[in-house]
Amino acid sequence: MKRSLNFYVASIVTGAGVLFGALLFWQRVFEPWWVIVIWALSGWLSDMYPVEVKKFNGNTMLLGLGMTFNLAAAVLFLPTTAMIVGLISGAPSLKSQKWYKALFNAAQISISTGVASILYHLVYPSGSHEIIKVLVIGLALVSYAFTNNILVSGVVSFASGKRFLGILKDVIVDFFGVSIFVALAISYIVIYLYSYIGLWVIPIALGPLLAVRLVIDLYKKFLNSKIGSMYALLKALEEKDPYTAGHGERVALYAEIIAERLGIDGKRLDDLKIAAQLHDVGKIGIKDKILNKPGHLDVIEFEEVKTHPSKGAEILKEVPSFRKIIPWVMYHHEHWDGSGYPSGLKGKKIPLEARIIGISDVYDALTTKRAYRNAFTPEKAVEMIKNESGKAFDPVVVAAFLDVIDKINEVRIGNLPKYEEVEN
Numbered sequence: 001m002k003r004s005l006n007f008y009v010a011s012i013v014t015g016a017g018v019l020f021g022a023l024l025f026w027q028r029v030f031e032p033w034w035v036i037v038i039w040a041l042s043g044w045l046s047d048m049y050p051v052e053v054k055k056f057n058g059n060t061m062l063l064g065l066g067m068t069f070n071l072a073a074a075v076l077f078l079p080t081t082a083m084i085v086g087l088i089s090g091a092p093s094l095k096s097q098k099w100y101k102a103l104f105n106a107a108q109i110s111i112s113t114g115v116a117s118i119l120y121h122l123v124y125p126s127g128s129h130e131i132i133k134v135l136v137i138g139l140a141l142v143s144y145a146f147t148n149n150i151l152v153s154g155v156v157s158f159a160s161g162k163r164f165l166g167i168l169k170d171v172i173v174d175f176f177g178v179s180i181f182v183a184l185a186i187s188y189i190v191i192y193l194y195s196y197i198g199l200w201v202i203p204i205a206l207g208p209l210l211a212v213r214l215v216i217d218l219y220k221k222f223l224n225s226k227i228g229s230m231y232a233l234l235k236a237l238e239e240k241d242p243y244t245a246g247h248g249e250r251v252a253l254y255a256e257i258i259a260e261r262l263g264i265d266g267k268r269l270d271d272l273k274i275a276a277q278l279h280d281v282g283k284i285g286i287k288d289k290i291l292n293k294p295g296h297l298d299v300i301e302f303e304e305v306k307t308h309p310s311k312g313a314e315i316l317k318e319v320p321s322f323r324k325i326i327p328w329v330m331y332h333h334e335h336w337d338g339s340g341y342p343s344g345l346k347g348k349k350i351p352l353e354a355r356i357i358g359i360s361d362v363y364d365a366l367t368t369k370r371a372y373r374n375a376f377t378p379e380k381a382v383e384m385i386k387n388e389s390g391k392a393f394d395p396v397v398v399a400a401f402l403d404v405i406d407k408i409n410e411v412r413i414g415n416l417p418k419y420e421e422v423e424n
Contacts, residue, residue: 005158009104012151016083016107019114023080031081035199036088042202043069043089046209066090067148068209069202070109071141071187074116076194086113108151116144137191141184146172166266226319234281237291246415247364252276253411254360261400262356275325276357279332282312295372306341309333328353332361335392347394355394359385359401362392367412378409 030036047066066089073085090109092102120140124133153168160167186205193201234248255276259269283291286308290301297305313330316322331345331354338346366381376384382405389398401408 002158005155006100008154008158009100012111012155013103013107016087016110016114019111020080020083023083023114023118027078027080030084031077036081036084038199038202039069039073040085040088042066042206043073043085044091046206047089067144068186068190068205070113071116071144071184072190072194074113074140074144075120075137075187075191077117079114079117079121082117083110083114086110104155108148108155111151112144112148115147116140119143134188137188141187163265170267227322230278230281230315230319233284234278237280237284247368248277248280250364250412250415251279251357251360253415254363254408255356257404257407257411258356258360258397258400259353261404262352262397264353268353271325272328272353272356274322275328275353276360278316278325279312279329279357279361280308281315281329282308282310284315285311293372306333310342325353327351328357330354332357334358336394337391340392350394352394352397355397359393359397363401363408364412378405378412 043066045066046069070082070086070089073082077085087106087110090106092105117140120136123139124136149168149171153164153171156162156167156171157164186208190201190205193204197204252273256269256273259272264272283305286305290297290304293301309330309332313326316326316329328351331340331343331350334340334343334345334350334354336347336350336355338344340350363381363385366376366384367378369375382402385393385398385401389395
């Protein structure tokens with residue numbers, strides 16, 4: 001565990017303790033203990049099977065539906081009670097979890113719930129019109145979301161070494177998805193029904209929450225099966241030719257290094273890596289005798305090969321979450337001077353991500369052996385790419401490529417094609 005991450009987690013845990021202590025000094029009134037326990041355990045139960053939102057360098061960010069009970073507690077109860085509810089509902093599940101992650105999660109949820117409750121009770125004037133109450137509840141819910149996002153983005157930033165603002169932007173985008181709005185809607189229902197039926201509102205809320213969790217999980221499995229099928233097809237395609245096996249993975253690694261040099265991070269970088277790995281998926285629709293031809297292609301054969309970006313785009317349309325990366329795959333063979341394919345785009349009309357994939361693709365192709373030629377040396381490949389600056393390649397991307405070429409070559413050596421492993 002990094003020292004900076006250790007310090008951050010300790011600070012959040014300490015902050016939660018200080019805030020709770022201050023609230024105890026300000027207001028010692030609590031709900032009955034059994035109300036707190038039942039309410040908090042309901043939130044904990046809802047969080048036992050959270051939705052996986054994102055991974056940053058092996059650190060998984062999860063979105064739990066227990067926020068419904070935390071948000072309702074922030075409005076229904078005083079801040080001290082709300083913090084206890086958040087602390088218990090944020091406790092680790094029965095699954096194994098690293099101690100610092102469990103401690104941080106419980107502390108940050110407790111803080112988020114406490115902040116939302118403080119804001120609600122400070123802003124809402126008792127006896128005001130019902131519309132005012134609805135607006136103040138919404139304000140409290142938004143404060144919960146932003147406090148939670150800021151604290152989580154901080155720990156992810158320290159754990160992954162990525163920029164805080166880039167992570168915060170992506171976390172907010174992911175957080176404010178369908179699940180959060182469902183949770184907010186159910187929170188409103190819980191808040192208004194509690195005064196009439198008390199704790200009987202819990203089973204009424206748990207049913208829809210668990211149903212939402214099931215639907216989200218099934219949808220993710222459906223998407224993952226489609227994505228897995230694409231990767232399997234691409235893997236099968238590459239395995240047919242030992243000279244191109246691992247090509248997609250290497251291009252993705254090179255593209256990541258270049259993109260980071262150009263300041264791309266967060267979800268945009270994650271999407272770029274997926275696009276780079278799948279950039280040749282359209283070759284599934286090209287005849288094997290053309291792909292594996294030992295000599296140079298004739299005009300007709302080359303025209304068929306030139307269809308693979310468009311075919312790849314058609315395949316990616318099957319996955320809604322890939323919509324953003326379709327142009328990056330579609331245009332990775334476009335040239336800066338407009339001489340590329342399939343559309344003859346020129347200059348900045350070519351998406352930056354496609355330009356990055358294009359240069360990564362060419363470098364890997366040049367430095368690996370093919371059925372019709374031997375591999376070029378890295379030095380020769382770099383020279384060839386420099387000569388195409390302003391022609392095939394964006395000069396800015398070429399400059400970034402040259403700045404990180406040593407790092408790219410380290411990755412290249414660590415991911416040699418299978419034929420080189422055998423020969424060595």
